[in-house]
Amino acid sequence: MRLRILLTVVMALLATACSNNITLGLPACDRPPTDPTGANVLVAQAVPRAAYAPCINSLKLGWDEVELNVESGRASLEIGREFSRFLEVSLTETCDVSSATPVDSSLEGASRYEDLTIVRQEIPIRLIPTGERPRLHALMLAEQLGGTRLDDRPVEFSVDENIDFEVRTRVNDALFDDQYVWIINDLDVEEGTLEMRMTADGEGLRGLTVGAALDRLEDLVPNVTYKGQWFFVFEGGCITYDFDAEGTVAVTLDQDAAEAIGFYDNAALIEAGRRAGYTLIEE
Amino acid sequence: MDRDNERDSSAVGSVARELDLVGRRREFKIAGIRVAGRRRRPSGEAAPLPRQLRAAGHLWLLSGLAVFAVWFSLFIVPTSTDWWTRQDLKVLEWFVERRTEAWTTIAKALNALTSEWFLRVLRIGTLLALIWVRRWRHFFAVLLTLGIVLATGELVQELVGRPRPLVVILADWEGTPHPSLPLGNLAVTLAVMTYSLLPSSRLRRATLVVSGAVVTAVAISRVYLGVDHPSDAWVAMMFAPAVAVVTFRLFAPEAVFPVSWKRGVTAHLDVTGRRGEAIKTAVAEQLGIDVVAVEPFGQEGSGGSTPLRLELAPDDSHGEDYLFAKLYSQTHLRSDRWYKLGRTILYGSLEDEVRFSSVRRLVEYEDYVQRLMRDSGIPSAEPFGVVEITPEREYLMVSQFLFGSQELTEADVDVDIIDDALGVIRQMWDAGLAHRDVKPANVMVRNRQVVLIDVAFGTVRPSPWRQAVDLANMMVILALRSNPELVYERALLQFAPGDIAEAFAATRSVTLPSQSRSSLALFKKETGVDLVEEFRKLAPSSEPISIQRWSSRRIALTIGAVFLAMLLLSIVASEVTGGGML
Incomplete structure (x- = not known):
């Protein structure tokens, strides 16, 4: 009983202390x-x-x-x-x-x-066309896919139109800027596919549809x-x-x-x- | 006129004395012992062993109240923090004006005693020493004390939230200063070391005085260095040792758990000194029996109470020289609660595991069971009644001392003894009672008759499982002094084969009292015979009876116990690897 009274008093004191706002803060x-x-x-x-x-x-x-x-x-x-x-x-x-x-x-x-x-929250994808026809296709694709979100994060598409430069160099630049790389060549235009490249020299994932590429990306992108x-x-x-x-x-x-x-x-x-x-x- | 008045008052006094003696003149006998001179304690008169604080207790109480008053003012009237700070600064400035290089060096050296590693070595050393001597009470009391001081200190530091002294600070510091945790940690460490490692003696008192002087010197050095305000240091110096005193008094009281360097000593109340005298006085006044000596008796077999032998004055004894008594205190009540909690977690509610609310209730129950056993014809010691030593805290149950009796396992066990012993179990079954602790030390033979002792642990309307276990335990100890075939054969005269099969189907290692278990193990080692298995072979086959009972209460208790154990382990681990309490 005495213990209960003591505890009650202590609790009341603590409550008063908190309400009096004398804590360090x-x-x-x-x-x-x-x-x-x-x-x-x-x-x-x-x-x-x-x-x-x-x-x-x-x-x-x-x-x-x-x-x-x-x-x-x-x-x-x-x-x-x-x-x-x-x-x-x-x-x-x-x-x-x-x-x-x-x-x-x-x-x-x-x-x-x-x-x-x-x-960053935005997921940047660089479309790298290998020729004129792919360039037009990439521009159209970037337009169509505008507003796409992955895991509630906006996906930003950009097209590298420097088709005269070596693909390897362009891929390197994009990777250096922490962008994901989609390469589109003539065959891809024909078949509606693309190649997703992780490294400048290595083999990428070829023949992916846009949907499949986005699915792959969903697994790859790190958290913000x-x-x-x-x-x-x-x-x-x-x-x-x-x-x-x-x-x-x-x-x-x-x-x-x-x-x-x-x-x-x-x-x-x-x-x-x-x-x-x-x-x-x-x- | 004056002479008339004197005569009248003398007559009145004489009548009062005579009336006072009315109760004392009543005389009768219990178990051959003359009982006379019983006296009621009048209102206002102190109990035989009144609960009282000694000088040190009063000192710590005053210290606690003073600390509480300071905190009260800090919590309730925040502006008083400024007042305290002003007073503190006056003292601090006095020290700052007197700072010299030499004093600063001394102060820093003293302040090093509050360093984390120094305290850690002391604390871990103390705990290891307590582990070595297996003094678990003191071990946990030390942990509890350190934990309370740390937790309370940190909480108050957070609540008071005061800056460090507004002077140039000459030493390292951490957090807010009130109360001074480094100083509190040093004070509580020295206090728990003294209370847990040093036996109550002049050495302990001297150590406490020296510790106090050291802590005071360190407190002054910290104020000198500007790390703490005087009030921060003062509160820590008062509060931390007070926690140690209170925790040790409640959790490991000296009277019950005296510090000793013998390993694994069981805890029993000390019955010398004031308590011994109080027992003699109380027995004389409340039972009307003069006791000349109180001594421990058979303590090794008892954990739930302190068993005693009371030597009677020759006038009262009439051939019976002794009485047997069991002293119960709050410590035993707590032990009973822990025991029941442990059983509930291990087995569920196999039988009544409801805890007693007070020592009085515990003693009332045991006295009732003892008398019920007697009324039901179970041969057991004659109860003399309950004696109050300290109201609500300590009671003595007094009963006949079975002089000339010997343990069943030391007596010659023949067919008559076997029949008698099994007959006692049969009687308990018929009366709806169970002993619950049938073991060699509790089954005595006196004048070729079996007598049960320690019956107060029994229960009314026990579970069938408990009754079966009583039978098995009795058969086992009878077989230790005869042979299982004979015991089984005689048991069939009083019990059905199914009863005996049930008894051994219910028997497990844990259902056998530890004394029986070790006797059985020794028997098996010497003869190669497992008596329990022998009985199982003799009895009709029966499926083992589960001793596990599941309920929501058991599950909740188990989860709680596991959670607490994990919490404790994690705290200890984090403290050992990180820093803080240890």
């Missing part, structure tokens, strides 16, 4: 440096010399689990759904960008780098994927976006991440604290 972008949340302060304490710290503008639909992990030297936001993490945004003092490519940065005083592996890193390097720190998403969440993840995650002015927070009498960095 997440670092908010909309709080001024003079009135930060506890989470903003804790993240700043992790890497106190960093000019910026990650913060949340607004959570996106489907970002069901957002967890803040903070320790000295590192703060991270882990974002996921159904026990699967698809994005981790971390603040550290340094980061290794040697394998990444520099890109334009919109963040003042920060350099941006990317190292990504992307499988957004994997890799964005790096923002600035004075005193680095923010890394670590993406590992497949499927529907990957379709708009880059836009969602850019909108939802912001950059908190950490330097201003530390300075505001110093003016209020709290010294967080050794002078």
